[in-house]
Amino acid sequence: MTKSRSGLAAAFPAATELHDPLLEVVDLATSFQTPRGLVRAVDGVSLTLARSRTLGVVGETGSGKTVLIRSIMGLLPRHGVQRSGKVIFAGRDLGALGERDLRRVWGTEMAMVFQDPMTALNPVVRIGRQLTESLRLRAGLDRKAAIETAVALLESVGIASPRERLRSYPHELSGGMRQRVMIAIALACGPKLLLADEPTTGLDVTVQAQVLDVLGTQQAERSMAMILVTHDLGVVATRADSIAVMYAGRVVESASTAVIFDSAKMPYTEALMRSIPRLDAPPGARLAAIPGRPPDLTTVPTGCAFAPRCAYVTERCIHETPPLTESAPGHYHACWNPVGSPEGEQAFSTNLAKGVMAAVEIAQREVRK
Amino acid sequence: MSEQALLSVENLVVDYGRRHRRVQAVSGVSFAVPERQTLGLVGESGSGKSTTGRCVSFVQRPTGGTVRFAGTDLSTLPARELRRARTKLQMVFQDPISSLNPRRKVIDIVAEPLAIWGGVNRKEMMRRAADMLEAVGMDPAVTGNRRPGELSGGQCQRISVARALMLEPALLVCDEPVSALDVSVQAQILNLLTDLKERYGLTMLFIAHDLAVVKATSDRVAVMYLGKLCELGPVEDLYLSPQHPYSAALVDAVPVPDPRRPVAGPPLSGDMPSPADPPSGCRFRTRCPFAQDICAIEEPPLEEIAPGHLVACHFPTSSR
Ligand SMILES: Nc1ncnc2c1ncn2[C@@H]1O[C@H](COP(=O)(O)OP(=O)(O)O)[C@@H](O)[C@H]1O
Ligand SMILES: Nc1ncnc2c1ncn2[C@@H]1O[C@H](COP(=O)(O)OP(=O)(O)O)[C@@H](O)[C@H]1O
Ligand code: SF4
Ligand SMILES: [Mg+2]
Ligand SMILES: [Mg+2]
Numbered sequence: 111m112t113k114s115r116s117g118l119a120a121a122f123p124a125a126t127e128l129h130d131p132l133l134e135v136v137d138l139a140t141s142f143q144t145p146r147g148l149v150r151a152v153d154g155v156s157l158t159l160a161r162s163r164t165l166g167v168v169g170e171t172g173s174g175k176t177v178l179i180r181s182i183m184g185l186l187p188r189h190g191v192q193r194s195g196k197v198i199f200a201g202r203d204l205g206a207l208g209e210r211d212l213r214r215v216w217g218t219e220m221a222m223v224f225q226d227p228m229t230a231l232n233p234v235v236r237i238g239r240q241l242t243e244s245l246r247l248r249a250g251l252d253r254k255a256a257i258e259t260a261v262a263l264l265e266s267v268g269i270a271s272p273r274e275r276l277r278s279y280p281h282e283l284s285g286g287m288r289q290r291v292m293i294a295i296a297l298a299c300g301p302k303l304l305l306a307d308e309p310t311t312g313l314d315v316t317v318q319a320q321v322l323d324v325l326g327t328q329q330a331e332r333s334m335a336m337i338l339v340t341h342d343l344g345v346v347a348t349r350a351d352s353i354a355v356m357y358a359g360r361v362v363e364s365a366s367t368a369v370i371f372d373s374a375k376m377p378y379t380e381a382l383m384r385s386i387p388r389l390d391a392p393p394g395a396r397l398a399a400i401p402g403r404p405p406d407l408t409t410v411p412t413g414c415a416f417a418p419r420c421a422y423v424t425e426r427c428i429h430e431t432p433p434l435t436e437s438a439p440g441h442y443h444a445c446w447n448p449v450g451s452p453e454g455e456q457a458f459s460t461n462l463a464k465g466v467m468a469a470v471e472i473a474q475r476e477v478r479k
Numbered sequence: 480m481s482e483q484a485l486l487s488v489e490n491l492v493v494d495y496g497r498r499h500r501r502v503q504a505v506s507g508v509s510f511a512v513p514e515r516q517t518l519g520l521v522g523e524s525g526s527g528k529s530t531t532g533r534c535v536s537f538v539q540r541p542t543g544g545t546v547r548f549a550g551t552d553l554s555t556l557p558a559r560e561l562r563r564a565r566t567k568l569q570m571v572f573q574d575p576i577s578s579l580n581p582r583r584k585v586i587d588i589v590a591e592p593l594a595i596w597g598g599v600n601r602k603e604m605m606r607r608a609a610d611m612l613e614a615v616g617m618d619p620a621v622t623g624n625r626r627p628g629e630l631s632g633g634q635c636q637r638i639s640v641a642r643a644l645m646l647e648p649a650l651l652v653c654d655e656p657v658s659a660l661d662v663s664v665q666a667q668i669l670n671l672l673t674d675l676k677e678r679y680g681l682t683m684l685f686i687a688h689d690l691a692v693v694k695a696t697s698d699r700v701a702v703m704y705l706g707k708l709c710e711l712g713p714v715e716d717l718y719l720s721p722q723h724p725y726s727a728a729l730v731d732a733v734p735v736p737d738p739r740r741p742v743a744g745p746p747l748s749g750d751m752p753s754p755a756d757p758p759s760g761c762r763f764r765t766r767c768p769f770a771q772d773i774c775a776i777e778e779p780p781l782e783e784i785a786p787g788h789l790v791a792c793h794f795p796t797s798s799r
Contacts, residue, residue: 268748314523315689315690316746347740368739385662385663389718389733
């Protein structure tokens with residue numbers, strides 16, 4: 111009996127993982143009351159993340175990535191917010207926890223790295239104190255042990271002469287160093303889950319590579335799970351196990367990373383992928399820009415939110431909202447005319463012939479290729 | 480080549496601060512850009528790209544060296560002529576939102592250079608501004624009366640470009656015009672710049688920290704590190720066979736949207752040293768995996784190793 115059970119587990123490793131996910135987000139929705147109306151920043155998102163895995167959350171600015179991360183953490187403004195759905199973390203429903211218990215989870219079990227480390231670091235406190243403070247408070251280390259741990263942490267994120275660096279103020283560090291210090295602080299108490307919200311946006315590509323490398327190494331060493339948020343699919347290509355693509359507050363496609371890159375079904379995912387400038391592109395090749403911009407989340411139209419920018423758009427897309435459906439095990443997409451499907455091919459060629467704006471842009475690039 | 484160059488920079492030096500606080504941001508940089516070509520200038524922050532860009536567009540005076548525009552050293556011109564000549568050199572900045580006056584309407588921002596230079600009546604000014612908005616892919620009727628705060632980063636960058644083109648410049652210096660934008664929007668702006676370059680016959684200096692972005696727009700690339708050029712060559716050569724270890728690191732750092740591609744070695748280690756106290760010899764040696772003793776002693780000169788391809792390294796890739 112025991113034997114057959116372990117045999118089953120070996121045959122279906124993914125299934126066992128799913129039965130014991132570290133994080134389960136169920137139908138999460140967060141809206142803000144603003145003078146312009148209700149902003150539906152996160153609109154029914156469900157996710158699952160297994161221990162020590164990485165989920166990439168990808169989408170353009172304004173698609174609700176930060177609000178999603180903050181909703182998972184429970185870090186939302188007190189007023190003017192409507193929230194629904196569930197966040198189950200390590201078996202506990204975070205929504206049911208009081209403020210005190212939630213605080214205990216932050217930092218020790220779940221930590222966050224922000225896009226702009228300056229907003230999270232205290233500008234007038236030396237980084238050594240900022241690091242040791244949380245170690246003493248949360249991990250209960252004495253002063254000396256905290257300093258030694260801080261030095262080791264700085265070293266592990268690739269900061270040269272870490273002992274001297276403890277005495278630096280945040281503004282004395284470069285952007286990339288600040289971000290690595292932020293990561294060191296987030297890692298200080300050994301979280302099980304790290305939420306990294308665009309940790310490399312705005313950094314040099316070389317520094318981005320360093321920061322991502324540090325995140326990857328630390329994650330592997332600590333068997334930590336991570337949600338890596340970015341607007342650049344290229345950033346998560348080699349770093350995430352699975353990817354969720356967000357648009358207008360919703361997940362519009364999700365699958366394992368390989369499936370996303372090999373057989374994206376959602377035209378938005380395909381468009382995001384093609385807009386990345388590549389070093390190996392032929393000289394003079396035109397980039398495949400996505401025309402227009404994401405919708406204003408106060409007035410998300412009915413139908414598919416991507417329709418006004420989509421090369422595969424048909425009548426149906428404008429009137430009916432495509433549901434998130436599972437097209438293959440673990441591959442979800444929300445589109446009436448998926449890339450590569452007969453409907454998709456048909457829609458694309460019709461749009462091409464009609465000269466529909468969005469379609470034309472893509473067609474021009476196809477011709478030049 | 481330098482005879483027909485629209486822009487030629489010789490031995491550019493820029494110092495900031497005084498005495499012991501002195502920082503040399505640019506230390507003897509030379510390059511030329513032929514008419515209607517684009518030179519990409521890449522390097523990490525702090526390498527002196529913006530300073531170089533500002534000297535090229537005469538926003539800032541260098542400490543030493545010369546910048547020639549169409550064969551003339553503009554700094555020798557009398558003030559009035561310099562002012563007029565400067566209209567031919569325009570700049571677009573990284574931060575699209577803060578580089579625009581938040582209180583003015585888009586149409587007025589675009590028209591402003593004409594208002595300053597005069598010579599046209601208001602109606603004509605507005606007509607030209609509207610045409611230019613159209614040229615950068617914006618609907619003047621819809622966006623003309625908005626203010627920058629109401630627009631996205633990409634739209635603001637289009638407006639910066641429109642404004643920079645109002646006086647029909649010959650040279651456009653773009654200082655990291657897409658670094659602050661989403662990838663999807665980056666592509667829009669890069670395509671736009673390519674189209675405008677054709678349409679208006681522009682010569683460009685295109686500054687970025689991402690080699691892939693530079694590749695999409697440039698004919699040649701200059702790689703800069705701590706105030707000096709490491710490598711200069713045709714864009715294709717530079718990424719296919721980067722000769723300087725720093726250029727190679729920049730190539731490796733570009734994220735490739737392919738999950739099967741093996742991760743390109745460990746990233747560049749360490750941080751850029753302070754320009755106040757640059758390393759002796761080759762400035763890159765403290766982070767270079769190939770550094771030998773000689774690298775600390777002798778500064779490698781920028782030498783031509785193939786036609787039009789210059790490298791400053793004691794051990795360029797092809798010699799290893
Ligand atoms: N505190 C808030 N009050 C009102 N609207 C907000 C607030 N925070 C975010 N939003 C809105 O929610 C939407 C999603 O924002 P965000 O999650 O920051 O997107 P992303 O991180 O993908 O760029 C945006 O339209 C943004 O303006
Ligand atoms: N106005 C200034 N005063 C003093 N130092 C400056 C000034 N502008 C730039 N620097 C310094 O000069 C060096 C090069 O800066 P910059 O030209 O902005 O480089 P990049 O654009 O490549 O990031 C940096 O070390 C920077 O701190
Ligand atoms: S084809 Fe239709 S449903 Fe699919 S992404 Fe385009 S607009 Fe949306
Ligand atoms: Mg965000
Ligand atoms: Mg700069």
